[in-house]
Amino acid sequence: METRTPARPAARLLECAAALRWVLLAAALAGCGVPGELRPRRPLVPLAVADLTAQQQGEAVRLRFTLPERATDGRALAALPDVELYRWFPEAPEALEPSQVPAAPQQVIPGAEAGRYRVGSQLVFTDPLPPRALRDAAGVAVAYLVRTRAGARHASQESNVAVVRIYPVPEPPQALAATVTAAGVALQWQAVERTTSGVPLPGPTRYRIYRAVAAEPAETPIGSSPLPHYSDRQVEFGRAYRYRVTAVAQYGDAAVESAPSEAATVTVADQFAPAPPSGLVAVFVPATAAASAAVELSWSASEEADLAGYRVYRSEHAEQLGAQLSTALLVQTTFRDAHLTAGRRYFYRVTAVDRAGNESPASAPVAVEIPREEPPGQEERPAGETFLGSARR
Numbered sequence: 001m002e003t004r005t006p007a008r009p010a011a012r013l014l015e016c017a018a019a020l021r022w023v024l025l026a027a028a029l030a031g032c033g034v035p036g037e038l039r040p041r042r043p044l045v046p047l048a049v050a051d052l053t054a055q056q057q058g059e060a061v062r063l064r065f066t067l068p069e070r071a072t073d074g075r076a077l078a079a080l081p082d083v084e085l086y087r088w089f090p091e092a093p094e095a096l097e098p099s100q101v102p103a104a105p106q107q108v109i110p111g112a113e114a115g116r117y118r119v120g121s122q123l124v125f126t127d128p129l130p131p132r133a134l135r136d137a138a139g140v141a142v143a144y145l146v147r148t149r150a151g152a153r154h155a156s157q158e159s160n161v162a163v164v165r166i167y168p169v170p171e172p173p174q175a176l177a178a179t180v181t182a183a184g185v186a187l188q189w190q191a192v193e194r195t196t197s198g199v200p201l202p203g204p205t206r207y208r209i210y211r212a213v214a215a216e217p218a219e220t221p222i223g224s225s226p227l228p229h230y231s232d233r234q235v236e237f238g239r240a241y242r243y244r245v246t247a248v249a250q251y252g253d254a255a256v257e258s259a260p261s262e263a264a265t266v267t268v269a270d271q272f273a274p275a276p277p278s279g280l281v282a283v284f285v286p287a288t289a290a291a292s293a294a295v296e297l298s299w300s301a302s303e304e305a306d307l308a309g310y311r312v313y314r315s316e317h318a319e320q321l322g323a324q325l326s327t328a329l330l331v332q333t334t335f336r337d338a339h340l341t342a343g344r345r346y347f348y349r350v351t352a353v354d355r356a357g358n359e360s361p362a363s364a365p366v367a368v369e370i371p372r373e374e375p376p377g378q379e380e381r382p383a384g385e386t387f388l389g390s391a392r393r
Helices: 009-030 111-117 131-135
Strands: 053-057 060-066 082-088 107-109 122-128 140-149 162-166 177-181 184-188 205-213 220-225 229-232 240-251 254-257 264-267 281-285 294-298 307-315 334-337 345-354 366-369 386-388
Touching: 053 162, 053 254, 060 140, 060 162, 082 111, 082 122, 107 111, 107 122, 111 122, 177 264, 184 240, 205 229, 220 229, 229 240, 281 366, 294 345, 307 334
Parallel strands: none
Antiparallel strands: 053 060, 060 122, 082 107, 082 140, 140 162, 177 184, 184 229, 205 220, 205 240, 240 254, 240 264, 281 294, 281 386, 294 334, 307 345, 345 366
């Protein structure tokens, strides 16, 4: 009878461990789609910027572009990427070469700070130009491109190249003053004749006018002028406005705008009286069985936009305004004065009042003589005789 010797436990364990390693290795090598497979994590590389634009704005260039939100493999970026800005001055912007791009970026905006420059879905960044470039500028080309980076070694491809030609910048307008007038707000400032480098401007300068309600943070354009003055007629009484003005120099098809002037703030208070009413007519109406004698007044309607009403005055002296006959403002253009004394001569005047309480000068006076009472049997004056001035009509 054959006798077998039992395997030792330690040897059996080693054999099992070796078999398990082979199984795991085979699964790792064959394992496409194997649940729980461990693969190296690919780096996040942001998509390249494709809509970079550049525009001169005063002594700087304003750049706009859309920040990528996804990587090249379609995965979403967890945070805003860092932005690397490259700037150079190409001699032949029509034939740009990759070798012309600087090795180091001009500016780096950390992703944690990029949100400060976001306007909607775009990043807007203003790049100040070096003083020498502005001094020598006469259509000099400046080129820009950007890269974004989600990690130290994971930069995007280069963006499109944006090229802008720069020109000397006018000085900002000085001594801006705003004055309230009956027509609106009158603005005036000193004419601009030189660039920020002190060089005379090559041609005529236009001006752009910006305005904001005083509580608003930024001004918006409301008009332009070829001369150093402007009248803003689109204002409301009782509101405060803030104004700024820029100078615009024209270089062929390119327009270069200066930095804005210092702000001028003004409160538009209505301190201007309406024009006096015109066409005042007075008609004496004798007494009847149904009504006492009276003087009926009528005048032309005022064309003031903020008219509140009228006041009627009567005096016995041509040079005096006299007493106000109506206790409240009249909204109609007629009035009946029945408080008469026979034999007197009255002078009537009318004024216009606006909603701010400003009262116009008085109209030209109209004189009316109230007839004395005639003894019975004498011919009575026909009803409806009209008096204009002191002449009977």
